[in-house]
Amino acid sequence: MASTTIGGTVTETSSNRPFREEIDEHKGHPGIRATTFNYARINDDMVEMLEKPHPSYFLLVLGFLSALLLGAVSLAIQVDVGIGNSGISHPIAWGFYITDFVFWIGIGHAGTLISAVFYLTRAPWRTAIYRSAEAMTVFAVMTAGLFPLLHTGRPWLAYWLIPYPNERYLWVNFKSPLAWDVFAVTTYMSVSIMFFLLGLVPDMAIMRDEAKRRGKMLQAKIYAIFAMSWRGTNHQWVHFMRGYLIFAALATPLVFSVHSIVSWDFAMASIPGWHTTIFAPYFVAGAIFSGLAMVMTVLIPVRVVFRLEDYISYHVVNKVCQVILFTSMIVGYAYATEFFIAWYSGSPYERAVFYFRPFGHMATWSLTGDQPVSFPLLAFYLMVFCNVIAPIPLWRKKVRNNLVAVWIICGLINVGMWFERFNIVGSSLQRDFHPYNWGEYWPTLVEVGITIGSFGFFFMLFSLFVKALPPMAIMELKEAAEPPMRKEHHEH
Amino acid sequence: MSTKFSGVWGTFEYLDDTTEAIEELRKKGVEPTVLSPCPRHEIDHALGEPQSPVPFISLFFGALGCLIGYSLPAWTASDWVLPVGGKPIVAIAPFTVIGFEMTILHAAIFTLLGLTILIIIDSLKNPIPKAAQEYLRFQRDRFGIVVRCEASQYTLYEDLLKKYQAEEVYVEKG
Numbered sequence: 001m002a003s004t005t006i007g008g009t010v011t012e013t014s015s016n017r018p019f020r021e022e023i024d025e026h027k028g029h030p031g032i033r034a035t036t037f038n039y040a041r042i043n044d045d046m047v048e049m050l051e052k053p054h055p056s057y058f059l060l061v062l063g064f065l066s067a068l069l070l071g072a073v074s075l076a077i078q079v080d081v082g083i084g085n086s087g088i089s090h091p092i093a094w095g096f097y098i099t100d101f102v103f104w105i106g107i108g109h110a111g112t113l114i115s116a117v118f119y120l121t122r123a124p125w126r127t128a129i130y131r132s133a134e135a136m137t138v139f140a141v142m143t144a145g146l147f148p149l150l151h152t153g154r155p156w157l158a159y160w161l162i163p164y165p166n167e168r169y170l171w172v173n174f175k176s177p178l179a180w181d182v183f184a185v186t187t188y189m190s191v192s193i194m195f196f197l198l199g200l201v202p203d204m205a206i207m208r209d210e211a212k213r214r215g216k217m218l219q220a221k222i223y224a225i226f227a228m229s230w231r232g233t234n235h236q237w238v239h240f241m242r243g244y245l246i247f248a249a250l251a252t253p254l255v256f257s258v259h260s261i262v263s264w265d266f267a268m269a270s271i272p273g274w275h276t277t278i279f280a281p282y283f284v285a286g287a288i289f290s291g292l293a294m295v296m297t298v299l300i301p302v303r304v305v306f307r308l309e310d311y312i313s314y315h316v317v318n319k320v321c322q323v324i325l326f327t328s329m330i331v332g333y334a335y336a337t338e339f340f341i342a343w344y345s346g347s348p349y350e351r352a353v354f355y356f357r358p359f360g361h362m363a364t365w366s367l368t369g370d371q372p373v374s375f376p377l378l379a380f381y382l383m384v385f386c387n388v389i390a391p392i393p394l395w396r397k398k399v400r401n402n403l404v405a406v407w408i409i410c411g412l413i414n415v416g417m418w419f420e421r422f423n424i425v426g427s428s429l430q431r432d433f434h435p436y437n438w439g440e441y442w443p444t445l446v447e448v449g450i451t452i453g454s455f456g457f458f459f460m461l462f463s464l465f466v467k468a469l470p471p472m473a474i475m476e477l478k479e480a481a482e483p484p485m486r487k488e489h490h491e492h
Numbered sequence: 493m494s495t496k497f498s499g500v501w502g503t504f505e506y507l508d509d510t511t512e513a514i515e516e517l518r519k520k521g522v523e524p525t526v527l528s529p530c531p532r533h534e535i536d537h538a539l540g541e542p543q544s545p546v547p548f549i550s551l552f553f554g555a556l557g558c559l560i561g562y563s564l565p566a567w568t569a570s571d572w573v574l575p576v577g578g579k580p581i582v583a584i585a586p587f588t589v590i591g592f593e594m595t596i597l598h599a600a601i602f603t604l605l606g607l608t609i610l611i612i613i614d615s616l617k618n619p620i621p622k623a624a625q626e627y628l629r630f631q632r633d634r635f636g637i638v639v640r641c642e643a644s645q646y647t648l649y650e651d652l653l654k655k656y657q658a659e660e661v662y663v664e665k666g
Contacts, residue, residue, distance in 0.1 A: 038633060172568075174569065174586060175576065179590075180590065183590055183593040194600055206529075206631045209628040210628075212628055231620065232529060232530075232630055233618070234525060235615065238543070239544045239607045239610045240531075241544075242543075247604075250550075250600050254596060476530075478530035485506055486508050486657070
């Protein structure tokens with residue numbers, strides 16, 4: 001024990017202490033070994049993740065950057081030439097761009113679900129994955145937000161969507177779901193970003209002090225900016241924790257409202273196949289389903305590369321898979337309900353659309369030159385296979401404990417959910433009330449390029465995130481871990 | 493407000509030592525500042541369950557956002573009347589979406605601003621010495637207790653922190 005009387009600075013006397021201590025397997029959460037680690041080890045493990053990356057990391061980022069570049073070039077062509085350069089034309093006014101928008105908004109939902117909803121329900125398995133899922137939300141919503149702007153054809157006039165005072169006394173139509181969308185998506189993006197940054201503050205302070213400890217002063221200065229003078233005093237914690245809880249409570253209804261509002265873009269229209277009350281819960285379940293699948297698609301490689309078995313344990317993967325399975329059943333039920341209601345409604349238009357989706361020859365898109373394939377038909381069967389049939393093996397624990405199998409299934413779900421969005425957006429517009437008004441939709445290379453670019457954008461941002469910021473919430477991992485006690489700690 | 497700090501601070505390895513020291517200090521009428529690597533309810537309990545006024549800020553600005561969310565569409569719809577299919581000009585049901593979004597947005601923005609301002613105010617009211625700020629293990633694996641006191645009380649609190657197994661105790665003579 002050192003007792004020093006000083007007037008100015010303190011001499012660091014603790015740097016020689018051991019930082020890695022013995023692990024007591026009997027403490028902490030039974031499914032997550034990291035909760036048995038001491039505080040110092042959690043710091044060390046997280047700092048280690050942010051060390052200089054392997055050259056293969058740069059190759060990976062380069063690959064994503066190439067996809068982004070393809071998207072950027074396609075975007076430039078699209079903006080320069082105009083919306084006529086896409087496959088969007090009467091009567092199919094919504095094509096790949098709105099499909100991409102709905103898909104990416106859905107992907108974003110898992111982050112808020114994990115960070116806010118599971119925080120309120122005190123699900124301990126969320127601790128290791130919520131920061132990455134939250135980052136995914138921010139990146140996915142940023143990606144999604146680009147598409148409606150692009151879809152307008154003149155993105156430089158996007159400010160017209162905002163109700164600002166103007167000399168023409170014209171205001172946006174607040175009765176339109178498209179105006180609701182502007183408010184819903186911007187609110188969701190703002191709250192997600194604030195929630196994400198708020199959670200980062202204590203971790204940035206940890207990184208600041210760890211960088212100082214390791215003599216990396218430039219890094220320490222950068223982290224210090226984001227740490228905002230955080231010291232971890234009780235006065236700071238009390239306001240922080242209460243604010244964080246409120247943010248979680250505010251973000252929770254957003255999980256359910258945002259995709260409901262996106263679904264009303266469709267459901268408020270009178271188009272057969274869209275005009276249905278099931279859309280809001282159907283979209284929300286689909287969003288959570290696809291978002292969690294994307295979380296696994298991204299985090300399983302992260303787990304392997306960074307050797308995070310103690311953090312993203314089989315227990316965590318199992319829990320996520322169980323939620324995926326549950327939402328898969330909701331989505332499958334919604335598919336069946338749509339068909340039932342179309343039949344039960346007695347409306348010939350509804351029945352026709354739901355006949356055309358699985359059986360109709362609605363559009364031909366030649367993949368091989370001589371074998372015409374109906375694109376929406378392909379979308380329908382891929383949707384059913386990937387979202388309803390492919391997740392069935394997850395019922396078995398053996399499959400849930402097989403990371404390769406989980407990764408493949410989640411990849412298939414991502415594909416299936418994109419096609420589900422296309423199935424909803426594209427097929428109804430191709431066959432509305434009057435055969436005279438029927439049409440076909442083929443995506444152009446520009447649309448395909450922008451879609452690929454959106455994936456490049458998302459994955460590149462995520463790759464940069466895992467090496468620039470702590471991809472796990474260090475503060476919450478410590479909170480979940482057993483605290484250092486001189487006496488026996490009975491409470492957990 | 494003087495920026496000079498006068499008092500005693502110590503570091504602790506164990507949480508139970510820390511909470512016992514806090515309880516002893518509070519019995520003597522001292523409200524210490526506690527530093528910890530993560531939030532611990534044991535510390536809150538020892539400190540007497542301090543409360544934050546942040547929820548009131550969220551509630552007030554959420555209500556304000558709700559008011560704005562309903563009144564903005566109502567005012568704009570009345571400013572430029574656009575009858576659609578005989579539907580009401582000021583329609584509550586569709587404006588509820590805007591009301592809801594503005595409630596959440598205002599509550600979130602002002603919760604963030606509010607907690608930031610509260611943290612700044614509390615940090616100014618309860619300063620900690622520069623040396624404690626620069627002690628790198630509070631963000632790692634050590635707990636800390638800071639006691640602001642007069643020079644005549646240095647020994648009293650230094651001994652108290654040592655009694656509860658403080659690893660290091662420092663006296664800051666303001």
